Amino acid sequence: MSTHGEIKRVTTNTLQGMKQRGEKISMLTAYDFSMARIFDDAGIDVLLVGDSASNVMAGHETTLPITLDQMIYHAQSVVRGAGRSLIIVDMPFGSYQGNSKEALNSSIRIMKESGAHAIKLEGGEEVVESIKRIVSAGVPVMGHLGLTPQSIYKFGTYTVRAKEEAEAEKLVENARLLQEAGCFAIVLEKIPATLGKRVAEELKIPVIGIGAGKHVDGQVLVMHDMLGITKDFSPRFLRRYLNLYDDIKSATANYISDIKSKDFPNDQEQY
Numbered sequence: 001m002s003t004h005g006e007i008k009r010v011t012t013n014t015l016q017g018m019k020q021r022g023e024k025i026s027m028l029t030a031y032d033f034s035m036a037r038i039f040d041d042a043g044i045d046v047l048l049v050g051d052s053a054s055n056v057m058a059g060h061e062t063t064l065p066i067t068l069d070q071m072i073y074h075a076q077s078v079v080r081g082a083g084r085s086l087i088i089v090d091m092p093f094g095s096y097q098g099n100s101k102e103a104l105n106s107s108i109r110i111m112k113e114s115g116a117h118a119i120k121l122e123g124g125e126e127v128v129e130s131i132k133r134i135v136s137a138g139v140p141v142m143g144h145l146g147l148t149p150q151s152i153y154k155f156g157t158y159t160v161r162a163k164e165e166a167e168a169e170k171l172v173e174n175a176r177l178l179q180e181a182g183c184f185a186i187v188l189e190k191i192p193a194t195l196g197k198r199v200a201e202e203l204k205i206p207v208i209g210i211g212a213g214k215h216v217d218g219q220v221l222v223m224h225d226m227l228g229i230t231k232d233f234s235p236r237f238l239r240r241y242l243n244l245y246d247d248i249k250s251a252t253a254n255y256i257s258d259i260k261s262k263d264f265p266n267d268q269e270q271y
Contacts, residue, residue, distance in 0.1 A: 010045050010086040012118065012140050012184040018045070018217070019206040025218025027208055028226065031057050031074045035223060036081030044085050046208075048220060049075045049116065051090040051150070056224040063149045064093045068106055075114035088142055089114060091121040093150040096130050103130035107139045120187065122148040124174025128181045135182035143178035145171055146212065147190035160211075162191045175199045175207075187220060188212040190237070211237030 018025050027046035030036040031053045039047060053074050054066035068091075075089045089110050096103035107119045118140035121127055131141050146161045155161075162168045171191065178186055185206040188196050193213025200207040200216045209216035221238065224230045228243040258264035 007084050009084055012086065015045070015086070015185060015206045015218075019204075025206055025208060027218055027220035029220070029222045029224075030078045030081070031223075033077045033081040036078040036085075039223070040082035040085045045218070046220070047078055047082055047085045047087050048120065049078050049087065049089040049114075050222065051092050052222050054092075056222060056230065062152050063090075064152075066092045068092055068095045068109065072110060072113045075110060075116045079115040086118065087116040088118045088120050089116045091119050096121050096127065097123075100130040100133040103127075104133045104137055107134045107141075108137065111139055118142055118184065120144055122150050124170070125177050128177050131178065131181040131183060140184050141182065142208075143175075143183040143186040144189065145174055145178070145186060145191075146188045149189075158190070160190050160192065162195055168192075168195050171195065172199060172202065175203055179203050179205050188216060190235070211235060 015025055025045050026043075027048055028039055028044050029050040029052055030039055030047045031049060036047055049071065051063040051066050051071065053070070054060045054063045057074070058066065058070075060066070071089060071092050075087070079087055091103070091106055091110070095106035103121070110116060110119055119134065120142040121130070122144040124145060131143070134141050147155075147158060149158075152158065162171045168191075171188075172195075175186055175188075183205060185208060186199075186203070187208045187210065188199060189209075190211040193215065196207070196209050196212035197215035206217040208218040208220050210220050222230075225233055225238050226241055228240040229245055229248075231245050255264070
């Protein structure tokens with residue numbers, strides 16, 4: 001635990017050093033100032049402003065509806081709250097697919113308007129041109145392979161990816177392509193642990209897993225899942241560290257009850 005002043009900002013270079021030393025990288029999603037501040041104070045290495053905001057903050061069924069403007073708003077809030085963590089922002093669906101010039105413009109807007117440090121986008125060979133263009137403009141890019149939630153309608157399911165050998169080989173090949181295109185790190189989502197291990201060993205850049213086993217270079221979870229704010233999502237890879245849903249619900253019930261019974265505010269709680 002340390003205050004912002006004493007410790008240097010985590011950079012993409014820091015993560016590279018951590019991989020080389022075998023030190024695991026910790027990463028969580030964040031969407032607002034208050035939570036970013038708490039996570040940063042706890043010493044988290046990386047904060048991801050995830051397009052999962054579409055689900056957990058806005059209540060959409062998928063990550064697809066969230067806009068670039070909304071992602072920038074969330075990113076600005078997180079940047080104000082964190083003084084140490086590396087802050088990465090998801091490029092939302094439609095802001096980079098199929099057009100490397102649009103991808104570059106979207107990434108520049110995120111960096112300029114939010115003050116974040118890097119962007120993340122989903123996909124393999126089909127986004128390599130965009131990645132090269134963004135990296136050449138000086139914007140660090142994190143890749144994302146395996147289960148790619150923005151492609152949910154293509155896959156039609158959120159099941160484990162790359163269980164078949166052909167898809168596994170394709171994923172390894174895509175991981176290599178992303179590294180060659182200049183990605184500083186890659187997220188692997190919901191793939192067999194043996195495949196996660198293979199990719200992490202073959203790549204020089206850090207590999208962060210979410211349901212990719214323990215042999216990758218670091219782990220990421222969605223904060224609402226890790227803290228138990230969500231109840232209806234229980235994949236095998238999720239470890240809940242709190243059960244905030246029930247805690248907050250009972251605190252709220254106590255508050256309501258104290259108001260109804262005229263117990264709150266009491267004599268000491270008024271002017």
